[in-house]
Amino acid sequence: MIKNTYDVVIIGGGPAGLSAASAARKYFKDILIIERKEALGGILLQCIHDGFGLTRYKEELTGPEYAFKEIAKLKEDIDVALNANVYYLKSLENDDIEIKFYDMEGVHHLITHKLILANGCRERSNKEIAILGTNPAGVYSAGEAQYLINILGKLPGRRCLILGSGDIGLIMARRLTLEGAKVIGVYEIKNTPSGLERNIVQCLKDYDIPLHLSMSVSKVHGRKKLEAVSVVKVDENMKMIASSEEKIACDTLIISSGLIPMADMTKKLNVLKSPLTKGPIISQNYETNVPNVFVSGNALHVHNLVDDVSYTGERAAYFASLNLKERKYIDVSFDKNITYVVPQRIDINNLEDKIDIAFRVKKELEDVTLKIKIDDVIIFQRKFIKLLPPEMVLLNVKMTKKVFDKLHLEVEENKKV
Amino acid sequence: MIHHLTCIVCPNGCALTYDDKLDEVKGNKCPRGESFAKEEILAPKRNLTALVKTIYSNQPVVSVRLSNKILKKDIFQAMKIIDEIIIDHPMKLGDIIIKDFLNYQDVNLILTKDVKGE
Structure with a gap:
């Protein structure tokens, strides 16, 4: 039974939630998890690889x-709504949050004192990377291909080409090969791979x-079914060099072109968004500009490691338990x-x-x-021996001063001795 | 001569270097890097995760893994064996499907998810 009021509601039953x-x-007594799919676990369930x-x-x-380990930790008195879709969120005058969602039982309407968004991220779609040509079957995002193979047990095709060298793309290249498909190659528009070096290996x-x-x-070529794709070299400004175009026959194109925090929940609450992370702007307490609305995991910004995602979930829950005084913000700057x-x-x-404090470097x-x-x-x-753009750094920093006007991060090259 | 190798033990992916005699591995942030380098040069091993079929329409495949690494050269042979398995009764995460897989004494094929049945 879903209650009328909760101490905290968590949207998303993946690792962060x-x-x-x-x-x-x-910290809380009445807790509800609202999960869109039929089971807890989120995208982890289709990530059958290890690491x-x-x-x-x-x-x-x-x-x-x-x-499974994370689900086993949940106490039985935590309410879970599965196959549940949130369609209404509103911040009330007393800073409680009103929620409406539906599941197999019908519509539920409730009030929560605190809200933690843990609804993850989505894949950049093929429309967002603007590929010309037809619109045939056989073009998948890496996550879709992963779902087809690892959950439904269906191979999307026999001759596959992968666009984008993000970790999911690399892992799918191996999966497809092991399942008997031919992976013609992985094509990356940048001059460095996007995924971790260990996955390249x-x-x-x-x-x-x-x-x-x-x-x-x-x-993309082919009317009903994908028949071929044209690949092309790009110059240092990522402009295509038309003369280098080459047509390659294939029946599957898998696009692994990056992840973006989900914005469907933050939008309903008019949460301020960062143009850099595409996720919400938060304070060090994982709180958005909307009081009592906290964010964790990939809904906040895209992490490399699920371990870090779990950590942010715990932190968001902790900060949600505090009685925060009137907020006063100063911006964080960086070089x-x-x-x-x-x-x-x-x-x-x-x-x-x-x-x-989490950050990523440009190069x-x-x-x-x-x-x-x-x-x-x-x-x-x-000190860091090496920092790479695909690798997020997450630090826990001791604050030696509590009153200040400026917090600034910089990454400087060490002087050679 | 100095050789280069990327450690794949953890996501750090340390850039390792070693000399011909293999007596000095450098660049590893932890001791696992050194043992990885030695293994990788002499007889590279890998973990393997895969899928096996079930008879259940609500879960046509279920994820499995080998409990220990096997030689890289045995991966495709392992996949052939795994491809032929069909699970026809409910089982639990961690249950062993094949013991001493490919005659490796310390390697079992285990489920990484429950098979709930219908």
């Missing part, structure tokens, strides 16, 4: 095994799958080597001793030092 719910149990849980469980788990090199950098798909920093701002009226950097400054005084620094 599960860890948020388990952690919330320490999950190395930091959180100190062992190498597959996606379903990791999900164990998913491509192990199976002699070529990786073509600075190349993209220019056209040109950094793509983005989360949190985007600090709520200095509600500052704990330690805060989480590959070697032998650098990250410095975090408060009012131009260094409060934290760490």
